Amino acid sequence: MSTTQRFVLWIAILGSFVAFLDGTIVNVALPAISDELGGGLRTQQWVVDAYLITLGALILVAGSVSDAYGRVLVLRIGLIGFGVASLAIAAAPTAEFLIVARAVQGAAGAFLVPSSLALITSNFSGGAQGRAIGIWTAMTTSAMIVGPLIGGLLVDLASWRLAFLINVFPIGATLVLLARGGFRDTRQPDASIDWLGAALCTLGLGGMVYALIEQPHLGWSSPAIWVPLLLGAVLFALFILRQRRVRSPILPLDLFRVRNFSAGNIATTFIYGALALNGMVVVVYLQEGAGLSATLAGLASLPTTILLILFSSRVGTLSGRWGPRLFMTVGPITMGAGALLLLTVSTDFSYWWQVLPSMVVLGAGLALTVAPLTSAILGSIGPERSGIASAVNNAVARVAGLIAIALLATIVGGALDLDGFHRAAIVTAALMIAGGITSFLGIRNPETAADTPPA
CATH class of the missing domain: 4.10.860 (DNA Excision Repair, Uvrb; Chain A)
Known part of the structure; x- marks a missing residue:
């Protein structure tokens, strides 16, 4: 990488890190939030979905704004808005106020990830792009370690409110890099939103x-x-x-005429709906059903995160060389097998024998999936439209999670007890396997994939 590319990559990583960090903290804090503010499972669902509604809808607008007015401007707006909303969430006096603040935070978050990925796709190409996306995936996913660890400790030892204030640090660092980088946005004078x-x-x-x-x-x-x-x-x-x-x-339907873009987004619907469902159910059940502390429940998925961080970059490079189809087929099916291992969880609970094997298998499948999926979708669209392409894919992922969480009470049978936990594991596995089958049938490797030298 050149110096400019490294600089761009770090800005993209830190900008997206904020949104990923918040997502992991929210799941850990949900039981404490409902205990203090009331509402039970309904409050927990709305805390997650209020964010996802505005994120899923406005992320499309953000993609258009990113292409029309510049990635850096959009990223800066998202960072400032996200920070202000985080402060409001930390001060929320009622569940209703918290839910509204989460909706505002989702609107700000809509401006973060698409602009970050668009910076990468407009500054990298070929195998280097696959590797850069792999590094971006690994580094932003480290939020899945930092979030549960710090968030869980703050929930257990102080208050869930403080857990949302740690967003301020990566936001501040990214704003400093943007100010010192001297980037100039390319804007379209005739753009309209x-x-x-x-x-x-x-x-x-x-x-x-x-x-x-x-x-x-x-x-x-x-x-x-x-x-x-x-x-x-x-x-x-x-x-x-x-x-x-x-x-x-804001949603150019002609993008879906590109085979890899349409098939990749269908696979995204299944895969990210399953990930959202599994992420919330496991963390909440381990606290409310198995009796673990917030810190331990948050760290339960640590093996998954470590495997993703260790291997995403390498898998991204291999995907750039060999094409994404194999990885996008095997990865989700592997995650489906990992979800089914959660059926071993019983009233005689043991993390080491009942949850850990599932987390390891899930992590292996996730590492095989994320970077190739992103590369296949964004690589099928020209760099001049990378902002809206990234926004559409992120919107699909968030709306899939939105619907999965909205259906949570129906899936688990009204209560997240052991039977409900098992039902959620089966639905998660079915969605993952559907994502793998969709990828096998729909994704085609680019003709030049085998000829692209490794970065």
Whole structure:
């Protein structure tokens, strides 16, 4: 890498690190949040999904803004907004205030990851791009170690509120690098942003998610369920129709005519829906069902994270050389097998024999999947549209997680007891395997993949 490329890579890593860090902290803190502010499983679902609703909808706008007005500007806006929202979350007096602050944080987070990945794809190519994405994956995923460790300790020894304040440090470091780097954005003078489309997307997703979360408590016959569900579906359908006609769509449907982009995003739906479901269920059950502390529950997935960090860069390089199809097929199916190992969890709980094997197998599959998946999707689209391509893929991943969490009460049968935990493991495995099959049938290796020299 050149000096500029290294600088770009570190900015991309730190910018995305914030969003990844917050995600791991939230899962660890959920039981403590519901204990203090009330609401049980419903509050836990809304704390996660309020963030994902605005993130999933506005990440598309952020991608368009990134391409139109510059990656650095968008990244700076996201960092500042994320920091302010984190302070509000730490000071939240009620569950309702916390949920609103999480929605604001999701809106700010929408500006982080797409701009970070777009910086990489516009400054790297070929095998070097695969390796850079692998390094980005490994380094940002280190948040999965730092988050549960620091967040769990703060939850156990002080307060869950303090856990959200650690976002300030990577935000500050990234803003300093952006200020000292002297980067200049390339802007399109005739750019326009489809804010109406963004509103339709946000309200549509919000209505449907509200119905899915509240349905187990009110029932499908309640107008408070079927009205927002129907209205949300109509608004989201209008959003899709609008994207076919508006001059500057935030969701360019023509991207999906590219085979690897469309197949990769279908696989993303299955894989990241499963990851969101598994991530929340395991951490919450280990605290509420198995009786572990927040720190130990957060560190339960440490083997998965370590394997991802150790091997993502190498797998990214191999994917750039051999093509992503094999990795995207074997990786999710391996993760599905790891999820099924959680069926060994019983009332006579043992982390070492019942959870650890699953975490190891999940980690191996995740390391095989993440970098090739990202490379396959972004590599199929030209660098001039890398911002919106990254945003669409991230939106798909977040909306998949949004729906999975919204369906949590239905999946586990209303309570996250041992039987519910087993049901969630089966659904996770089914989604992972579906992602692997989709990749095998839909992904095609680029013709030049075998000829690209390793970075």
